[in-house]
Amino acid sequence: MSSSASQAPQGRMTITAHLRELRNRLSKAIGAVLVTTVIAGLFYKQLIDFVIDPLPGCDPATGRAAGPERCGIISTNGLLSPFTLALKVSLTAGLIGASPVWLYQLWAFLAPGLHRSEKKYTLAFLAAGIPLFLVGAAVAYAVLPTTAQVLISFTPDRATNILPIDDFLDLATRAVVVFGLAFELPLVLIMLNLAGVVSARRMAGWWRYMIIGVTVFAAVATPSSDPLTMLALAVPVIALYLLACAVARVNDRRRARRTPPDGLDPDEPSPLPRLHEYSH
Numbered sequence: 001m002s003s004s005a006s007q008a009p010q011g012r013m014t015i016t017a018h019l020r021e022l023r024n025r026l027s028k029a030i031g032a033v034l035v036t037t038v039i040a041g042l043f044y045k046q047l048i049d050f051v052i053d054p055l056p057g058c059d060p061a062t063g064r065a066a067g068p069e070r071c072g073i074i075s076t077n078g079l080l081s082p083f084t085l086a087l088k089v090s091l092t093a094g095l096i097g098a099s100p101v102w103l104y105q106l107w108a109f110l111a112p113g114l115h116r117s118e119k120k121y122t123l124a125f126l127a128a129g130i131p132l133f134l135v136g137a138a139v140a141y142a143v144l145p146t147t148a149q150v151l152i153s154f155t156p157d158r159a160t161n162i163l164p165i166d167d168f169l170d171l172a173t174r175a176v177v178v179f180g181l182a183f184e185l186p187l188v189l190i191m192l193n194l195a196g197v198v199s200a201r202r203m204a205g206w207w208r209y210m211i212i213g214v215t216v217f218a219a220v221a222t223p224s225s226d227p228l229t230m231l232a233l234a235v236p237v238i239a240l241y242l243l244a245c246a247v248a249r250v251n252d253r254r255r256a257r258r259t260p261p262d263g264l265d266p267d268e269p270s271p272l273p274r275l276h277e278y279s280h
Contacts, residue, residue, distance in 0.1 A: 051168070072161035
């Protein structure tokens with residue numbers, strides 16, 4: 001099909017062109033994930049050791065913990081479990097490692113339908129969103145040892161806890177996703193302010209509800225109910241919310257200085273004159 005046939009009138013893309021563009025973007029995103037997954041697979045043993053490091057495993061020689069804390073026997077269940085675990089760890093690492101590529105491909109697919117200012121905001125969202133997600137993931141990994149120790153402390157004294165690596169990997173993945181997405185909340189507020197949807201004054205007026213909501217969310221979403229894990233999620237998110245309010249206030253002041261006395265934003269179109277004005 002020629003390029004002229006793939007374009008609708010007024011330069012708009014046809015459905016066929018959109019599907020072709022989507023296929024190309026998906027191919028690049030999936031290719032990047034496959035490449036990073038294969039690379040991660042070469043180091044799957046180191047990755048598994050990195051994942052299970054927060055687990056309070058017992059000493060293989062004595063069957064006891066090195067200190068006074070409780071411990072468990074780290075295990076895999078079934079003949080295929082080690083191979084499945086290697087695939088799961090490699091794919092998880094591949095998705096995280098290729099996130100800049102597939103997020104950019106998603107933005108590039110949506111960008112043609114956005115205005116110039118929206119493209120700028122979306123690109124800024126990607127540039128700041130990836131580091132924030134990684135910081136949240138790092139915080140989640142940092143509190144995993146405390147989470148694992150709190151959960152294993154409920155084991156009865158006369159029982160030995162068997163710790164399947166698959167179960168802990170699922171718990172760790174959930175914690176990483178929850179923490180990473182929670183760290184994106186202030187960025188979403190900033191983007192809404194830049195788009196003119198919400199003002200800094202309104203954002204600041206939400207502080208009571210934000211503190212209560214973030215605290216309840218941290219209590220429900222964290223894998224354990226210990227106060228340290230809850231605070232590790234709630235305190236940084238609240239601090240980032242306050243930072244988002246400060247950034248929004250600066251942006252509102254800049255916008256107010258750019259607005260002329262007639263109250264019209266220079267980026268907005270002027271209103272059409274009324275019919276009776278033409279008679280004069």
